[in-house]
Amino acid sequence: xxxxxxxxxxxxxxxLFLLQGQDILFKKxxxxxxxxxxxxxxxxxxxxxxxSYEPSITWPVIFAMDMQGRGKQVIHMFREVAEKxxxxxAASNSIHDSLSIVQNTLIASRMFNTVYSLFPIHKQRxxxxxxxxxxxxxxxxxxxxxPIEGVISIGSGIPYKEIIDPKKPFQFVGxxxxxxxxFNDLSDEQNMSSSVKKIMDKRILNNxxxxxxxxxxxxxxxxxxxxxxxxxxxxxxxxxxPKDSTYISSxxxxxxxxxxNFVLANDYLGARYLxxxxxxxxxxxxxxxxxxxxxxxxxxxxEYSLQNRKQKRxxxxxxxxxxxxxxxxxxxxxxxxxxxxxxxxxxxxxxxxYNSSADPFVKEMGMRLLGFLNALIDDNINLELExxxxxxxxxxxxxxxxxxxxxxxxxxxxxIISDSAKYEDFGTALFYxxxxxxxxxxxxxxLYSLEYTALLRITPEYNKxxxxxxxxxxxxxxxx
Numbered sequence: 001x002x003x004x005x006x007x008x009x010x011x012x013x014x015x016l017f018l019l020q021g022q023d024i025l026f027k028k029x030x031x032x033x034x035x036x037x038x039x040x041x042x043x044x045x046x047x048x049x050x051x052s053y054e055p056s057i058t059w060p061v062i063f064a065m066d067m068q069g070r071g072k073q074v075i076h077m078f079r080e081v082a083e084k085x086x087x088x089x090a091a092s093n094s095i096h097d098s099l100s101i102v103q104n105t106l107i108a109s110r111m112f113n114t115v116y117s118l119f120p121i122h123k124q125r126x127x128x129x130x131x132x133x134x135x136x137x138x139x140x141x142x143x144x145x146x147p148i149e150g151v152i153s154i155g156s157g158i159p160y161k162e163i164i165d166p167k168k169p170f171q172f173v174g175x176x177x178x179x180x181x182x183f184n185d186l187s188d189e190q191n192m193s194s195s196v197k198k199i200m201d202k203r204i205l206n207n208x209x210x211x212x213x214x215x216x217x218x219x220x221x222x223x224x225x226x227x228x229x230x231x232x233x234x235x236x237x238x239x240x241x242p243k244d245s246t247y248i249s250s251x252x253x254x255x256x257x258x259x260x261n262f263v264l265a266n267d268y269l270g271a272r273y274l275x276x277x278x279x280x281x282x283x284x285x286x287x288x289x290x291x292x293x294x295x296x297x298x299x300x301x302x303e304y305s306l307q308n309r310k311q312k313r314x315x316x317x318x319x320x321x322x323x324x325x326x327x328x329x330x331x332x333x334x335x336x337x338x339x340x341x342x343x344x345x346x347x348x349x350x351x352x353x354y355n356s357s358a359d360p361f362v363k364e365m366g367m368r369l370l371g372f373l374n375a376l377i378d379d380n381i382n383l384e385l386e387x388x389x390x391x392x393x394x395x396x397x398x399x400x401x402x403x404x405x406x407x408x409x410x411x412x413x414x415x416i417i418s419d420s421a422k423y424e425d426f427g428t429a430l431f432y433x434x435x436x437x438x439x440x441x442x443x444x445x446x447l448y449s450l451e452y453t454a455l456l457r458i459t460p461e462y463n464k465x466x467x468x469x470x471x472x473x474x475x476x477x478x479x480x
Contacts, residue, residue, distance in 0.1 A: 026047075028049045028051045029049070029050070029083070030048070031047070031072055031079060033071060033093070034046070035047060037111065037114050038114075043093070043094040043107060043110060044071070044093045044094065045091060045092045045093055045094075045111045046071035046072040046075050046091050046093065047075070047088065047089065047090045047091075047115070048079055048082055048088065048089045048090075049088055049119075050087065053088070055119070055120055056120075059086070059087070059088050059120060059125075060086070060087045060121075060122050060125035060231070060235070061087065061088040061090060061122075061125070061126050062078060062088070062089045062090075062127045062128070062129050062152070062228075063091065063111070063115075063126070063127070063141075064078055064089055064090070064091040064128075064129050064134070065091070065092075065095060065108070065128060065129065065130035065138045066134045067096060067130075067132075067133040067134050067137060068096065069094055069095055069096050070093070071091035074130075075089050077131075078129065080224075080225075081224045081225045081228050082228075085225070085232060088119060088121070090115050092108060092111045094111075095107050095137070097133055104137060105140075105145065108145065109145050112126075112145065122240070122241075124147065124238070125149060125241070126147055127149060127152065127171075127231055128141050128142070128148055128150075128152075129152035129153075129227075130154065131154040131156075131218060132154070132156060135152075135154050136156045136159045138151050139151050139158050139172070140159065140160060140163070143164050146168065149171060149231075150171030150234070151171070151173065152173045152175065152224075152227045152228070152231075153174050154174075154176070154219065155175070155177070155180050155216055155217075156174075156182055157182055158172060171231060171234055172207050172208065173208045174186045174207075175210045175212070176212075177211075177212050177215045177216065177217060177219065178214070179214060179215035179363075179364045179367035180214070180367075181368040181369070181371035181372035181375065182216075183364075184315055184318065184368065187209065187211075208227075208281065209277070210227060210273075210277065211273045215367050215371065226277075229251055229281075230277075230281045233248065233251070233285060234281070236285060237284045237285060243285065248282070248286060249286075252278070252286060255274060256278070258274060259271050259274045259275055259294065262274060268298060268301060268307050268308075269307050269308065269311060271304075272295070272298055272304065275294065275295035276295070278291055279291060279292065279295065311361060314361050314362070314364075314365050317365070318365050318368065318369060325347070325369075325376060328340065328343065329376060329377065329380060329401070330380075332397065332401075333380060333384075333394045333397060333398065336394065338397070338400075341400060341401065341404065344401050344404045345404055347373075348404055351366050351369055351370050352366075353366075354366025355367060355370075374405050377401055377402050377405060380398055381395065381399075381402075384398065392419065395419075396419050399412045399413075399415050400412075403416070403432065407439050408440070410439070413432045413433070413435060413439075414436070414446065414450060416428065417429045417436070417453065418450045418451050418452050418453060419452070420432070421450070421455070422451075422452035424455070426459065426461070429456055430456075430462065430465060433447070433462065433465050434469075437466070437470065438469070442470065444466065447466060448474050
């Protein structure tokens with residue numbers, strides 16, 4: 001690929017920059033989308049330049065990963081912290097979960113090279129970030145592409161640990177909600193045994209865990225800010241950038257105050273998570289004797305011991321239930337055990353009991369179990385879709401279970417109706433049509449255009465159900 005030559009021309013109060021040869025106008029302080037790599041590769045990306053951007057110095061960059069190619073949207077999640085902390089953020093519009101890891105890595109690598117050629121990037125301050133599946137992909141990249149120095153992973157652990165290259169260690173900053181089913185795995189990684197930790201320490205420079213009260217969702221922007229601050233502080237520790245004593249002290253004082261607030265709120269686990277984070281990120285930057293004493297006192301508090309033991313007991317129970325889900329789902333798919341659909345209904349009743357518990361630990365477990373179960377079903381659906389030929393009965397069974405565990409995900413009902421009609425199993429199709437409408441589905445046009453339902457949708461039964469819930473069925477209902 002012909003090397004691009006970058007000329008930045010100062011116009012309009014230093015806010016606009018023109019890329020010669022491509023007529024791309026870059027403006028500071030806004031997210032710009034659909035920037036082409038070049039004329040020969042049909043791939044685009046979005047980018048954000050902070051208002052403090054100047055081309056005369058080098059800049060840190062976060063490459064945000066979204067597995068649906070929504071570059072502009074994912075950058076907006078980081079825009080506020082990028083502006084405050086002085087980071088460039090870029091995200092591809094061409095990465096997608098339908099592509100292989102190799103294909104997505106090549107797309108990401110081409111975007112990296114383009115951004116490096118367009119802007120003065122500090123090569124020791126390049127990072128990846130993502131949420132969910134995007135976080136999983138972001139965590140793989142440092143082992144495949146250089147130079148990536150760290151990862152911000154939101155709602156995901158470290159996948160494929162075996163491929164992490166010990167010669168390419170990186171910072172890992174995990175952010176997770178206590179009700180997110182990934183919380184268990186990330187917490188285990190944080191508290192892994194010393195022998196395993198020694199192995200991982202050779203591959204990951206530092207492992208941070210930022211925990212918030214919530215589920216599988218984007219955290220409050222303050223957690224993204226803390227994550228980016230960690231990367232900045234480690235750059236100061238490594239002397240990649242000069243130490244800023246004012247910056248360091250302000251973060252330390254804020255965090256120490258937050259730690260004390262956790263204690264006052266009787267959240268000793270939250271206090272301990274933050275204390276461990278502070279001990280790691282300020283190492284080599286400040287005298288931490290006062291902090292060490294504070295964390296030690298928290299660890300000796302009776303309430304901390306009670307909360308810690310309770311969480312461990314909850315985790316043990318939760319892992320047992322997870323194994324039960326995994327075993328039963330695999331067995332059901334293998335044997336097509338439709339009789340076990342009632343068991344899954346019962347399990348959802350148990351989860352609802354957990355979710356309505358007054359005990360926050362039990363309530364969080366219920367949320368995690370629901371997230372785990374839906375993720376488990378989705379993984380099995382994807383596995384079945386990858387088979388050649390696809391086992392359509394197994395796939396249909398999984399859709400049925402998903403209507404129980406995620407009753408508001410209407411696409412699963414529609415797939416069952418279409419698939420059942422394909423084999424003229426109108427009884428099943430009509431049952432799931434009514435269940436779909438009971439749960440609030442309203443799109444009548446879709447119901448009259450579903451694949452394989454030409455015969456089904458002219459039946460009186462089909463139209464009567466639609467007329468009952470939506471009124472004005474398309475075909476006349478003939479009463480016998």
